[in-house]
Amino acid sequence: MSLDKRKARRADTGETVEVVFGDGVIAEVRACYDEPAAAAEALPFISPGWIDIQVNGYSGFDFNKEPVTAEDVLGVTAQMHKYGVTTYLPTIITGSFELMEQAARQIGSVCDTHELAANSIAGIHLEGPYLSGEDGPRGAHPREHTRDPDYAEWRQLQLASGGRVRMITIAPERAGTREFVSRLAEEGIAVCIGHTAASSEQLEAAARAGAVLSTHLGNGSHPVLARHPNYIWHQLGDDRLWASFIPDGHHLAPAVLKSMVRAKRDRFVFVTDCVALGGMPPGRYRSGIGGEVDVHPSGRLSTAGNPNILAGSSATMADCVAGGMRYAGLSLRETIEAVTQRPALVLGREDLGRLEPGTAADLTLFRVDGDGGVTVLETIVKGKSVYGGH
Ligand SMILES: [Zn+2]
Structure with missing residues (x-):
């Protein structure tokens, strides 16, 4: 299985994580404890x-x-x-x-x-x-x-x-x-x-x-x-x-x-x-x-x-x-x-809506702008990038 990953800040906790996914599901959500604060601030949110x-x-x-x-x-x-x-x-x-x-x-x-x-x-x-x-x-x-x-x-x-x-x-x-x-x-x-x-x-x-x-x-x-x-x-x-x-x-x-x-x-x-x-x-x-x-x-x-x-x-x-x-x-x-x-x-979809291993690799990466507006940076459906990204 080939794995893909995104490093970002969790929208719910603000914690910097690496979300690893493959075969359409999340394999791991790894906390990045050693990320310098300034670098973490620059990362997008992920949900x-x-x-x-x-x-x-x-x-x-x-x-x-x-x-x-x-x-x-x-x-x-x-x-x-x-x-x-x-x-x-x-x-x-x-x-x-x-x-x-x-x-x-x-x-x-x-x-x-x-x-x-x-x-x-x-x-x-x-x-x-x-x-x-x-x-x-x-x-x-x-x-x-x-x-x-x-x-x-x-x-x-x-x-x-x-x-x-x-x-x-x-x-x-x-x-x-x-x-x-x-x-x-x-x-x-x-x-x-x-x-x-x-x-x-x-x-x-x-x-x-x-x-x-x-x-x-x-x-x-x-x-x-x-x-x-x-x-x-x-x-x-x-x-x-x-x-x-x-x-x-x-x-x-x-x-x-x-x-x-x-x-x-x-x-x-x-x-x-x-x-x-x-x-x-x-x-x-x-x-x-x-x-x-x-x-x-x-x-x-x-x-x-x-x-x-x-x-x-x-x-x-x-x-x-x-x-x-x-x-x-x-x-x-x-x-x-x-x-x-x-x-x-x-x-009734337990496979959706949670950033947890085993759930669908459906992910949204975004930023909150200074005026409170929200800009989507990347959208991933079942592990496949369908909008934005690098
Ligand atoms: Zn109506």
């Missing part, structure tokens, strides 16, 4: 590869257009690598059955034929179609395609993907939710709650049936809510539920993000929820998500009709890691945990 459980597209590549092509899947995968993500869930939003099936089939077929895509895609996230049709909660999901859970339809989508759907976001107020959540939880699918206006009773029933996470909690909601109780407070206070947050400075005001991560303690993950228009120049575009979308100079994406309704994000995972520190006041260790070991736990 397990970053994991993003919600990716709609990026830089023109899109999982929500017709038809989704192999280039879309490979293009997004390369964009993820560029920003430090080694593992992600392509996310298909609410659409007609035909549209969603085609996307699921295409993603599955690229995973069958491209090793790097298969190594980077941990499954598909269906965000919809069983979501609220109400303005506000539905966000940018097309109302005409939101519908009640349909187990037979779910099976067909899962089949089209080659069994790759790993996560689904549903709105618990939809008829038939409880049985649907129980069945999917039994199948090992991570059922999430989002784009919902559910009552406390409906949220409670979904959590009891096996729902595990609140999707981008605090977004996909009414602009104005009863102060309490409401569906945001209820999910914040439910310790059974993980939450995902988009720490881009647009989706949650910094004080809100900070309060929410503190309420959730260590049961939150960060997602980009990035879309195809992410990384594109400012202007008005036609998009699969939200129809007409304005890309603002600040990077904020909103529906053209209503600037208060966000239409996904243009954030990269590097932005989110920086955002966790900048907006939520987290330490580097905590913000990295929210994109490594915690999403690995949500996905």
Whole structure:
């Protein structure tokens, strides 16, 4: 077995280490006790590869257009690598059955034929179609395609993907939710709650049936809510539920993000929820998500009709890691945990998210700049350098 190695500072402890890997797994994490302090300071940080459980597209590549092509899947995968993500869930939003099936089939077929895509895609996230049709909660999901859970339809989508759907976001107020959540939880699918206006009773029933996470909690909601109780407070206070947050400075005001991560303690993950228009120049575009979308100079994406309704994000995972520190006041260790070991736990992937011998040699090397920005220097997937490096 040929071994490769990287010397860097662990993002969690700051300790200088040499990470040795071969055959796609970490062989050894060796502490370098005799490294002079000045030399150690100049080294990049190293962490397990970053994991993003919600990716709609990026830089023109899109999982929500017709038809989704192999280039879309490979293009997004390369964009993820560029920003430090080694593992992600392509996310298909609410659409007609035909549209969603085609996307699921295409993603599955690229995973069958491209090793790097298969190594980077941990499954598909269906965000919809069983979501609220109400303005506000539905966000940018097309109302005409939101519908009640349909187990037979779910099976067909899962089949089209080659069994790759790993996560689904549903709105618990939809008829038939409880049985649907129980069945999917039994199948090992991570059922999430989002784009919902559910009552406390409906949220409670979904959590009891096996729902595990609140999707981008605090977004996909009414602009104005009863102060309490409401569906945001209820999910914040439910310790059974993980939450995902988009720490881009647009989706949650910094004080809100900070309060929410503190309420959730260590049961939150960060997602980009990035879309195809992410990384594109400012202007008005036609998009699969939200129809007409304005890309603002600040990077904020909103529906053209209503600037208060966000239409996904243009954030990269590097932005989110920086955002966790900048907006939520987290330490580097905590913000990295929210994109490594915690999403690995949500996905039930013990081989990911930890810098330990025997786990996948998925590694992200990066630096934190003077202004708090984060720059990815190298991304390694299963021992193979896929971005940057020397
Ligand atoms: Zn959403």
